[in-house]
Amino acid sequence: MPIPSALETPLLLLDEAQMQRNIDRMQARMDALGVRFRPHVKTSKCAEIVRRQLAAGARGITVSTLKEAERFAAEGIDDILYAVAIAPAKLDHAMRLAREGVRLTVLVESVAGAAALARHGIERRHVHEVMIEIDTDGHRSGVRPDDTVLNEIARALRTERGGGARLAGVMTHAGSSYALDTPEALARMAEQERSGCVRAAERLRAAGHPCERVSVGSTPTALSARALDGVTEVRAGVYVFFDLVMAGVGVCSRDEIALSVLCSVIGHREDAGWVITDGGWMAMSRDRGTQKQRRDFGYGAVCDLHGHPIEALAFDDANQEHGVLHWTGDGNVDLARRFPLGTQLRILPNHACSTAAQFDRYSVLLDGKIREWPRFNGW
Amino acid sequence: MPIPSALETPLLLLDEAQMQRNIDRMQARMDALGVRFRPHVKTSKCAEIVRRQLAAGARGITVSTLKEAERFAAEGIDDILYAVAIAPAKLDHAMRLAREGVRLTVLVESVAGAAALARHGIERRHVHEVMIEIDTDGHRSGVRPDDTVLNEIARALRTERGGGARLAGVMTHAGSSYALDTPEALARMAEQERSGCVRAAERLRAAGHPCERVSVGSTPTALSARALDGVTEVRAGVYVFFDLVMAGVGVCSRDEIALSVLCSVIGHREDAGWVITDGGWMAMSRDRGTQKQRRDFGYGAVCDLHGHPIEALAFDDANQEHGVLHWTGDGNVDLARRFPLGTQLRILPNHACSTAAQFDRYSVLLDGKIREWPRFNGW
Numbered sequence: 001m002p003i004p005s006a007l008e009t010p011l012l013l014l015d016e017a018q019m020q021r022n023i024d025r026m027q028a029r030m031d032a033l034g035v036r037f038r039p040h041v042k043t044s045k046c047a048e049i050v051r052r053q054l055a056a057g058a059r060g061i062t063v064s065t066l067k068e069a070e071r072f073a074a075e076g077i078d079d080i081l082y083a084v085a086i087a088p089a090k091l092d093h094a095m096r097l098a099r100e101g102v103r104l105t106v107l108v109e110s111v112a113g114a115a116a117l118a119r120h121g122i123e124r125r126h127v128h129e130v131m132i133e134i135d136t137d138g139h140r141s142g143v144r145p146d147d148t149v150l151n152e153i154a155r156a157l158r159t160e161r162g163g164g165a166r167l168a169g170v171m172t173h174a175g176s177s178y179a180l181d182t183p184e185a186l187a188r189m190a191e192q193e194r195s196g197c198v199r200a201a202e203r204l205r206a207a208g209h210p211c212e213r214v215s216v217g218s219t220p221t222a223l224s225a226r227a228l229d230g231v232t233e234v235r236a237g238v239y240v241f242f243d244l245v246m247a248g249v250g251v252c253s254r255d256e257i258a259l260s261v262l263c264s265v266i267g268h269r270e271d272a273g274w275v276i277t278d279g280g281w282m283a284m285s286r287d288r289g290t291q292k293q294r295r296d297f298g299y300g301a302v303c304d305l306h307g308h309p310i311e312a313l314a315f316d317d318a319n320q321e322h323g324v325l326h327w328t329g330d331g332n333v334d335l336a337r338r339f340p341l342g343t344q345l346r347i348l349p350n351h352a353c354s355t356a357a358q359f360d361r362y363s364v365l366l367d368g369k370i371r372e373w374p375r376f377n378g379w
Numbered sequence: 380m381p382i383p384s385a386l387e388t389p390l391l392l393l394d395e396a397q398m399q400r401n402i403d404r405m406q407a408r409m410d411a412l413g414v415r416f417r418p419h420v421k422t423s424k425c426a427e428i429v430r431r432q433l434a435a436g437a438r439g440i441t442v443s444t445l446k447e448a449e450r451f452a453a454e455g456i457d458d459i460l461y462a463v464a465i466a467p468a469k470l471d472h473a474m475r476l477a478r479e480g481v482r483l484t485v486l487v488e489s490v491a492g493a494a495a496l497a498r499h500g501i502e503r504r505h506v507h508e509v510m511i512e513i514d515t516d517g518h519r520s521g522v523r524p525d526d527t528v529l530n531e532i533a534r535a536l537r538t539e540r541g542g543g544a545r546l547a548g549v550m551t552h553a554g555s556s557y558a559l560d561t562p563e564a565l566a567r568m569a570e571q572e573r574s575g576c577v578r579a580a581e582r583l584r585a586a587g588h589p590c591e592r593v594s595v596g597s598t599p600t601a602l603s604a605r606a607l608d609g610v611t612e613v614r615a616g617v618y619v620f621f622d623l624v625m626a627g628v629g630v631c632s633r634d635e636i637a638l639s640v641l642c643s644v645i646g647h648r649e650d651a652g653w654v655i656t657d658g659g660w661m662a663m664s665r666d667r668g669t670q671k672q673r674r675d676f677g678y679g680a681v682c683d684l685h686g687h688p689i690e691a692l693a694f695d696d697a698n699q700e701h702g703v704l705h706w707t708g709d710g711n712v713d714l715a716r717r718f719p720l721g722t723q724l725r726i727l728p729n730h731a732c733s734t735a736a737q738f739d740r741y742s743v744l745l746d747g748k749i750r751e752w753p754r755f756n757g758w
Contacts, residue, residue: 009468269520320443342495
């Protein structure tokens with residue numbers, strides 16, 4: 001698709017057609033597995049994009065901050081899971097959102113957290129809807145499926161005098177799937193995520209607690225699960241754009257990455273073999289997510305304006321507003337002739353969530369034109 | 380200074396009194412060295428902060444994007460150096476700003492860049508004010524002081540029929556000073572930066588070109604230079620806040636860092652020795668600037684609410700909205716008792732420029748209260 005060459009750079013290019021293919025692929029997979037899909041909007045933080053996810057069949061959303069909950073509630077989305085264990089100072093804010101009509105589900109992962117939530121609800125005469133975070137891979141927070149504390153947490157989620165906390169279910173996120181890179185290992189991790197979360201739900205139910213919802217997911221496991229028996233919903237975020245880390249994990253190809261940073265050549269250092277651009281780490285983010293993968297792309301994969309890879313340009317170094325691309329090809333090349341001043345390049349990001357967060361809008365390639373879709377950031 | 384415990388986190392805390400000390404320290408140094416000081420506002424992107432820098436004696440500002448130029452021009456600042464070699468697609472924008480009354484100086488570092496700038500000015504009957512970027516340490520872009528191309532660039536900066544480009548001077552940035560950590564090495568680098576830039580100016584003048592301004596700087600060299608003969612102005616940015624990288628370089632102590640991220644404890648993993656917070660990499664940025672220094676602080680240095688270091692908590696890992704602090708102290712500690720749910724911690728950033736850019740405002744500790752000062756991001 002042609003891109004107007006007079007664009008001021010850096011900017012965040014979104015290929016709308018590719019994004020739609022990514023959305024459709026995930027939704028088709030979830031439909032085939034017979035589960036509800038609740039996209040994680042922390043990746044895009046953009047109403048236009050979330051509308052497309054919902055139009056494709058998603059139901060409800062997952063958020064990583066209460067600001068996301070607030071912004072998407074204002075867009076009319078009324079079923080929101082805040083998927084980070086809630087800090088006590090945020091309980092009033094969560095209650096306000098729920099009272100404005102959002103079905104907001106919050107998360108706890110300890111007896112202390114459950115007790116604080118119930119106490120807050122009882123005092124305010126508000127019933128918090130809550131899920132317990134389950135740890136199925138040891139990578140972050142949550143309760144192990146077989147831990148005796150699980151039922152203690154459920155008991156601490158009580159109601160009294162019209163307020164308190166009501167257990168809605170269990171959720172887990174097998175974030176360690178990001179470190180895998182074979183279909184077999186990913187399928188095993190997806191099954192580990194599923195079985196651990198289902199086991200936790202069964203233990204809670206056996207102890208007499210309600211546990212309607214069983215929520216699992218990450219982009220790699222969602223795209224690798226072979227069956228999801230006992231799971232009621234799946235969450236995934238980065239699939240909407242994909243990125244180099246996901247390509248390294250093996251759940252997409254580089255061609256399927258819908259997001260890139262458009263930058264311009266602003267200088268050359270023929271002696272060092274460098275092409276300098278105006279896309280530095282402020283545009284790419286400091287995310288070096290491919291550093292531990294089999295192929296390290298530095299600050300991103302360099303492509304021409306049409307999206308074709310320029311394998312010989314390695315994005316080795318970056319300053320705040322300077323990208324330093326290192327020519328690794330033919331030693332006799334005249335870089336200033338090959339990539340003249342003003343040449344525009346597209347850089348595929350290591351991690352779409354962090355690169356997108358450096359921008360306040362998407363420049364969307366749509367029907368041969370560029371449109372701007374706003375996104376928000378922060379808390 | 381007391382911080383209200385009901386604050387929703389993460390937020391970007393700025394200690395106004397410490398920032399003022401940092402501003403005063405740099406200005407006093409520049410006054411003693413007899414040079415004009417032109418702060419780089421890419422660090423703060425905040426009008427309130429830049430006002431304080433100007434009130435202390437700074438004259439004019441340095442920017443890293445035309446958006447910064449535009450926003451600060453709207454605040455009444457009329458002398459702005461855009462310190463990144465300008466891409467051709469930005470020339471119209473630069474001209475618009477200049478025509479609105481800003482003395483905007485742009486940067487070139489090649490004959491092609493100079494010729495494009497002159498041609499644009501001649502066509503539009505606008506005189507671009509321009510400096511030539513000098514490379515005094517081989518770390519990025521610019522022309523070596525002794526390179527014959529220097530005078531070719533100056534010749535390409537011509538005017539005709541009331542438009543073109545006028546050479547205002549030379550500028551350099553010894554960014555490799557960030558990799559040093561002894562006063563002697565820093566003083567040598569400051570002298571290398573000074574002498575290279577002055578030599579370039581002398582060569583231009585000897586060839587009959589005007590070269591009024593000789594602009595050098597980085598925070599480490601500005602604070603390490605012993606004399607600045609021949610220099611007319613110094614630029615520095617991160618000194619306004621300081622950060623762990625600058626402490627590692629040795630130009631500030633950890634106590635002088637004015638910026639921190641306030642976060643809350645949201646969980647514990649006693650078996651792994653982890654305290655989990657709501658300050659993840661989205662709040663800290665992915666900047667791992669201390670990774671190559673003698674002391675690697677992970678994603679930041681953990682302090683209590685009063686700013687006292689908690690040396691035994693290492694900020695080893697981060698997810699988007701989760702910080703994972705690893706307890707490295709006494710093995711018998713009960714983490715949930717020592718750092719109860721909701722405990723607020725302050726994290727000193729590796730790199731103030733990248734951490735601040737994750738937020739849209741500063742929460743400023745000022746006269747015992749918290750005030751909000753907006754900042755902007757993006758392009």
